[in-house]
Amino acid sequence: MAKAKTSITTENRSGSAADAAAKEQRTEMPLSDLHPFEGHPFKVLDDELMEQTVESIKQIGVVSPLIVRPDPEGGFEILSGHRRLHAAQLAGLEKVPVIVKEMDDDAAIIFMVDSNLQRENILPSERAFSYKMKLEAIKHQGERGEETSSQVGMKLQSLDIVGQEAGDSRNQVHRYIRLTNLIPEILDMVDEKKIAFNPAVELSYLKPSEQKEFLEAMDYAQASPSLSQAQRLKKLSQEGGCTLDAMCEVMNEIKKDELDHVTIKNEVLRKYFPKSYTPKQMQDTIIRLLEKWQRSKQRDMER
Numbered sequence: 001m002a003k004a005k006t007s008i009t010t011e012n013r014s015g016s017a018a019d020a021a022a023k024e025q026r027t028e029m030p031l032s033d034l035h036p037f038e039g040h041p042f043k044v045l046d047d048e049l050m051e052q053t054v055e056s057i058k059q060i061g062v063v064s065p066l067i068v069r070p071d072p073e074g075g076f077e078i079l080s081g082h083r084r085l086h087a088a089q090l091a092g093l094e095k096v097p098v099i100v101k102e103m104d105d106d107a108a109i110i111f112m113v114d115s116n117l118q119r120e121n122i123l124p125s126e127r128a129f130s131y132k133m134k135l136e137a138i139k140h141q142g143e144r145g146e147e148t149s150s151q152v153g154m155k156l157q158s159l160d161i162v163g164q165e166a167g168d169s170r171n172q173v174h175r176y177i178r179l180t181n182l183i184p185e186i187l188d189m190v191d192e193k194k195i196a197f198n199p200a201v202e203l204s205y206l207k208p209s210e211q212k213e214f215l216e217a218m219d220y221a222q223a224s225p226s227l228s229q230a231q232r233l234k235k236l237s238q239e240g241g242c243t244l245d246a247m248c249e250v251m252n253e254i255k256k257d258e259l260d261h262v263t264i265k266n267e268v269l270r271k272y273f274p275k276s277y278t279p280k281q282m283q284d285t286i287i288r289l290l291e292k293w294q295r296s297k298q299r300d301m302e303r
Contacts, residue, residue: 026065028095033075034068036082037108041129042116044086053087062088065097067115069108076100079108080115109137117166123191124200128179135162135177178204183211195224202230210242217247225251 044050066081078085079101088096103111113134117127138158159170166173175197179187181204189195195203203225206214214233218224225233229250236242236250273282 024099024101026097026099029068029076029098030095031085031089031093034066034078034085034096034098035071035075036085037077037079037112039133040082040112040116041133042082042126043123044082046090050083050087050090053083054090057084057087057091057093062093062096065099067101067111068098069101069103077108079103079112082116106137106141109133114165124176124179124197125187125191128176128187131162131166131173132177132180135159135173138162175201181205183208185215186211189224196227198227199225199230202227202234205234206237206242210237210247213242213244214247216244217251220248221251223251229253 062084064081064084066084067079068076068081069079071077076098081096081098085096101111113130116122117130135158138161142158159173162168163170163173168176178201179190182190182200186195186200186203190197190200203211203214210233232250233242233247236246269282273285277285
């Protein structure tokens with residue numbers, strides 16, 4: 001949540017519409033005057049997409065202006081365009097196009113979340129914290145506007161609003177927000193797809209100390225948790241029996257889907273094949289050898 005800031009307003013309210021329109025015109029602003037939205041959950045990564053953005057900016061500049069709001073403590077706070085700002089810095093620009101908007105904290109949070117959720121690739125952690133921030137902002141707006149509304153009723157209404165505007169159900173919004181209860185190490189694994197979303201939601205009910213020990217259990221078993229395993233760990237936590245030994249026992253169990261196939265690690269197979277062999281060639285060779293071994297076993301039995 002952004003720290004409280006005094007909303008900046010125009011001195012002459014009689015011309016508010018014209019003044020607002022004038023203030024939202026595109027203008028150029030030095031990078032040094034801009035800073036990230038405080039507490040924004042969206043990661044700015046130096047990945048391949050960032051490299052492409054930097055190259056594009058070097059060739060044609062920043063096409064879409066950043067959306068910012070005045071900060072009473074100095075400079076301007078970015079509502080939309082954190083990645084473009086970073087790319088502009090890497091491209092060596094001194095100024096970028098911006099549009100200045102006047103917004104209070106709650107409106108700024110909602111605008112910031114909605115703008116960034118339009119991106120194609122949103123990490124689970126980004127969606128989780130953005131949903132939480134927007135939910136709290138909407139609830140705060142409701143508390144200011146409807147002092148007599150019940151807290152539970154407003155919570156349900158706010159979940160519906162967040163879900164409808166993001167294309168998710170109320171329940172899915174709640175499940176994403178549950179991820180904010182995960183310790184950073186586990187949440188990173190969810191972003192990296194080392195732990196699936198549904199098991200991660202169940203793990204979020206474990207105490208932070210239990211989550212840290214769960215990492216040890218996961219390392220011990222050298223496996224990620226299934227939904228069933230995560231649900232059992234949640235139950236153990238609720239019953240007060242979520243010890244490291246108990247988690248290791250659960251995590252070391254053979255999963256149902258592992259009973260249906262045999263997995264041989266690539267580094268094991270590579271010791272027996274030329275480096276030029278593709279996975280398909282290795283598979284075909286293994287099948288031929290197994291067929292040869294089976295025929296040999298049958299001949300032995302006939303003798």
